Every structure is written in C-alpha cells, then in structure tokens.
Amino acid sequence: MARGDQLTRQWRIIHALIASPHGKSAAELSDALDCHSRTVYRDLEALQMAGFPLYTEQEGGKTRWSLIDAQRHQMPLPLDLTELMALYFSRNMLKVLEGTALFDALSSLFDKVKATLPPAYIDYLEALSRRLAVGPRAHKPYRRFKETLEQVQAAVQSQHHLQLSYWSMHRQSMTQRRVAPYTVWFHDDTFYLIGHCDLRRTVRLFAVDRIERLEVLQSRFEPPADFDAQAFMQGSFGVFQGDPVRVRIRFEPSVAGYIRERIWHPTQTLTPAPDGGLIFDAEVAGLDEIKFWVLRWGAAATVLAPETLRAAVRREAQQMLERYAATAPPASQTAITDRPPPHDRP
Known part of the structure; x- marks a missing residue:
C-alpha cells in the first residue's frame, strides 16, 4: 500500500477520534473508512507507536478507542484540536505576505499553535504537508514596503489624512495626492489603499508599493457610514475601476x-x-x-x-x-522557441 494512502487513512482516524468524545470502535472506524478492521487495528497501533495518546476502554462488550487528551490540548479560544491542526497546516499558503507585519503576527500565531499541539501531532502534520506542496508564484517583496504598509494601516485606524507621492504606472508620472484612507485591500498578491483622493475628487485605489513618499497629516476625516469596500470592488474584474x-x-x-x-x-x-x-x-x-x-x-x-x-x-x-x-529571434534561441510547450495551459 502506498505511504500516502496510509497517511490519509490515519489522518481520518485521528479526525474521527477527536470529533468523538466517547471514542470509536474498530468496527465503526472500518465502516467509516471502508476498509478491513485488521487495517484499522494496524493503523491504531502505528499511531500509538508514533506517540499519539490513544487509550481504550470497554463499553457494552466492545473496545472503544479515544484520544486521552483531545480536550486538554486546546488554546483558550473556541478552537478544537482539528481546527488548530488545520491552521498550522495552512501556514505555507500565506508566504505571499512575507515581509509584512501581518505575516510576522501570523508567524507568531503559528509558533503558539505549534507549542500547543502535542509533538506527535506536529510530526504527523509535517508528513502530511509533504503531500500538499504550495508552489511558488509571482508576488511582490513587501519587506521593502513594510513601514509604508504599517503607516497606511495605522492611518486607516486613526482616520488621519495621508499625503502621498504616488507613481502612476498608467501615466508613468509622479503625482501628489491627499487621501482619506478608508481601507486596505489585498488582491492578487498586492496591497491596495482604497480612499477618497482630493486630486480626483472621488474614491480611488493606490498600490501600496508605488507610494514613493508618505506623510500622516494631523487633519482627520470621517469615512462615509455607508461605504462598503466589497460593494465598491464588486464590479471590477480585478482592481481597475470604470463604467x-x-x-x-x-x-x-x-x-x-x-x-x-x-x-x-x-x-x-x-x-x-x-x-x-x-x-x-x-x-x-x-x-x-x-x-x-x-x-x-x-x-x-x-x-x-x-x-x-x-x-x-x-x-x-x-x-x-x-x-x-x-523582428526575428537570435539563431541561438530558435531551437528553444520551436520546442513544444512542456505542459498544457494553466
């Protein structure tokens, strides 16, 4: 049997035991997993040897399996052990935020989750994570803009105007803007500031990484009570606005x-x-x-x-x-250009 199938089945056993405060019999587990009870017994023994705190008790002439500390290993939050494990498992999916205060806070949270989970659970998650790889994708290196993003977020919270020196990619020019920052919007690996622009006299979007200089002004504003960022962006196919x-x-x-x-x-x-x-x-x-x-x-x-x-x-x-x-490509590139694509359209 493939190692991956075994890991998946054992993960489902763990999930079933966590979800059942009174435990499960081997017969109930084999029915749920659609496999032989002997396979379930082998998986339960393997989990015990791996360090999972399994124990058995007799009830009505049947042996029931339980996790002895499924309730003890919880943070003081309304999260069960399965949710904590899922949260830790998702950490690699958030690497596009690396270099931001948000990512630092998430890293701290993951460290706390890791400290809360029993070592055997962490080892098991690491084994499972090797079967679910998160591939790298194009994203912006926000470490260079960490301070700018923090200032923007602080201004949104305190409702202070911002004075921006903003590079317009479309016009290829630098403009000066006084903006009332309403919210920060994250889309397609880019942070945007949504706010009312005094120059354009309407609500506009600004890519945070194209803010060259920023000053938090003393003047304050009151955002419209009915402004909804989700509704504002709903019509856009991405982030661009228009009729x-x-x-x-x-x-x-x-x-x-x-x-x-x-x-x-x-x-x-x-x-x-x-x-x-x-x-x-x-x-x-x-x-x-x-x-x-x-x-x-x-x-x-x-x-x-x-x-x-x-x-x-x-x-x-x-x-x-x-x-x-x-134009024609250099002769040295012709062979590469003429090769068929290595895979189908993404």
Missing part, C-alpha cells in the same frame, strides 16, 4: 473546461455552445483588465461584445503581429 459594461466572450472547446471550473466574476453566466465551446457573459467595471484576460487565452477567446472591447483586442493583436513580423 459598468456588459461583455460577451466566446471560448473555444479547447479551453472551455478551464473557464467553466472557476468563478471569474460574481455576475458571470456561462452558456454552452453547440460545438462544446462556451459563451461568457458578465457586467464589469471598465475594460482594461478584461482585455488582458481575453488576450491571455490567445486565439481560443473571441470577444462578441461590446465593439469597443473587440476593437481594443484587435489593436493589441495587430501590434503584436507587427512586432513579431518586424
């Missing part, structure tokens, strides 16, 4: 499965096409990000509406064609 517009995009059968398996936008509707393709409909705020999303799928995506989005994608594709037609 609401209905988009309709056809996806070829080759990528329809990838589109179908995710919720890309809260307003989306998916309509199957007769040939196995898919029609994506949604009402989004602005067209910038949806344009880049369409281009990501290459020739497998066709904009049906609106015409402004069709024209924007057409221009982008034409510029790409002209650029590739005007």
Whole structure:
C-alpha cells in the first residue's frame, strides 16, 4: 500500500477520534473508512507507536478507542484540536505576505499553535504537508514596503489624512495626492489603499508599493457610514475601476473546461455552445483588465461584445503581429522557441 494512502487513512482516524468524545470502535472506524478492521487495528497501533495518546476502554462488550487528551490540548479560544491542526497546516499558503507585519503576527500565531499541539501531532502534520506542496508564484517583496504598509494601516485606524507621492504606472508620472484612507485591500498578491483622493475628487485605489513618499497629516476625516469596500470592488474584474459594461466572450472547446471550473466574476453566466465551446457573459467595471484576460487565452477567446472591447483586442493583436513580423529571434534561441510547450495551459 502506498505511504500516502496510509497517511490519509490515519489522518481520518485521528479526525474521527477527536470529533468523538466517547471514542470509536474498530468496527465503526472500518465502516467509516471502508476498509478491513485488521487495517484499522494496524493503523491504531502505528499511531500509538508514533506517540499519539490513544487509550481504550470497554463499553457494552466492545473496545472503544479515544484520544486521552483531545480536550486538554486546546488554546483558550473556541478552537478544537482539528481546527488548530488545520491552521498550522495552512501556514505555507500565506508566504505571499512575507515581509509584512501581518505575516510576522501570523508567524507568531503559528509558533503558539505549534507549542500547543502535542509533538506527535506536529510530526504527523509535517508528513502530511509533504503531500500538499504550495508552489511558488509571482508576488511582490513587501519587506521593502513594510513601514509604508504599517503607516497606511495605522492611518486607516486613526482616520488621519495621508499625503502621498504616488507613481502612476498608467501615466508613468509622479503625482501628489491627499487621501482619506478608508481601507486596505489585498488582491492578487498586492496591497491596495482604497480612499477618497482630493486630486480626483472621488474614491480611488493606490498600490501600496508605488507610494514613493508618505506623510500622516494631523487633519482627520470621517469615512462615509455607508461605504462598503466589497460593494465598491464588486464590479471590477480585478482592481481597475470604470463604467459598468456588459461583455460577451466566446471560448473555444479547447479551453472551455478551464473557464467553466472557476468563478471569474460574481455576475458571470456561462452558456454552452453547440460545438462544446462556451459563451461568457458578465457586467464589469471598465475594460482594461478584461482585455488582458481575453488576450491571455490567445486565439481560443473571441470577444462578441461590446465593439469597443473587440476593437481594443484587435489593436493589441495587430501590434503584436507587427512586432513579431518586424523582428526575428537570435539563431541561438530558435531551437528553444520551436520546442513544444512542456505542459498544457494553466
């Protein structure tokens, strides 16, 4: 039997025993796991040898297995042992926050959880974690912006205005902004400040890592009582804002499965096409990000509406064609370029 199957089965046994204050018999465990009772006995013995505090008691002529200290090893919080183990297990998923005070606080929390759990539980979690790897992904090194993020968060809490020197990536220029900071928004591995900008006289988003200089002012503000960050961002396909517009995009059968398996936008509707393709409909705020999303799928995506989005994608594709037609890769790179892709579309 594969080691992974054994670990998974033993993890389910631990979970079942933790959830049962009166314990479980081997027969009950074998029914729940759909395996032979002899297999359950071997797993229980292996868990005991690993250091798990299992004990048995007789009840109605049956032997019941329990965790002797399932209640004792708890933090003074409404969390049971299973929840604490799940919390510790999730630590690698939060590495995109590394370099922030939030990550430091989470690291401290994980250390406390680790100190609370019995050593055998930690060893078991480490074995399980080797079967669930969290792959690296592109993210911003927030260690350089830790102080800026802390100042922004403090200003949000104290409701003090901020004076920003902000680099606009779109305009490629530096601007000075006086902002009433409403909240910090984390999206796609980036921290954003949402607040009212005196320069634009409306609520805007600012990427924290593009704040070059920051000053917390003495003046204070009162945020609108009805402001809701979730509602404010709901129409956006990512973080860009704009007028609401209905988009309709056809996806070829080759990528329809990838589109179908995710919720890309809260307003989306998916309509199957007769040939196995898919029609994506949604009402989004602005067209910038949806344009880049369409281009990501290459020739497998066709904009049906609106015409402004069709024209924007057409221009982008034409510029790409002209650029590739005007230049050729160095001979040394030709062999690499001509190789087939190592895997399917992500």
